[in-house]
Amino acid sequence: MLHAAVHEAHPDIISMCHAHTVYGTAFAALGRPLEPISQDAAAFFEDHIVIKDEAGQVAVEEKAGLAVCDWFKGVKAAIHQNHGLLTASRHSIEAAAFWFIALERCCRQQLMVEASGHKPVLVPPDRARYSREHVGSEYIGWLHFQPIYGHLVATQPDMFT
Ligand SMILES: [Zn+2]
Structure with missing residues (x-):
């Protein structure tokens, strides 16, 4: 439901x-x-949304799926409360895949920082935007996936059979 609704919208x-x-x-x-606690996280600064629980059982309710895709416009990622992560690309499959891996890693980093009990120093908004524009683009996502793909091809050749 979710994927179909987003692609349709x-x-x-x-x-x-x-x-x-x-x-x-x-x-x-x-x-x-996510907070801009690093350059990696800044790639998602003002470029992701949090979908709250209004979305309901998105996987099974078509109406909820449409609500989600309404919120998904113009950003490359979404954190769906009580559910999981989503990334999208208007450029390539590789970019969506890399930004998914990166988003998961950023969630891990922020959880680790918060677990330290210390308040993180945030990248200022103007610098976070600069980082997002330079290291958070569709092209950079595509580019970062190339060595991952190469590694998969080299280590898991049966993936294609
Ligand atoms: Zn799901």
Whole structure:
């Protein structure tokens, strides 16, 4: 339901990733956005949304799926409260895949920082935007996936059989 609704509402989105990963799902339970605690996290600064529980049982309710895709416009990622992570690309499958991996890692990093009990120093908004523009683009996502793909091809050749 979710994937179909997003693709229908946003024909410019050519690829979406969604999974219930350990850190992403744990962070999603907080119902909060990522903070710009690093350059990696800044790639998502003002470029992701938190979908609150109004979305309901999105996987089974078509109406909820449409609500989700309404919120998904113009950003490359979404943290779905009490559910998991989503990324989308208007450029390539590779970019959606890399930004999914990166988002999961950012959720892990923020959880680790918060677990330290110390308040993180945030990247200022103007610098976070600069980082997002330079290291958070569709092209950079595509580029970062190339060595991952190469590693998969080299280590898991049966993937193609
Ligand atoms: Zn799901």
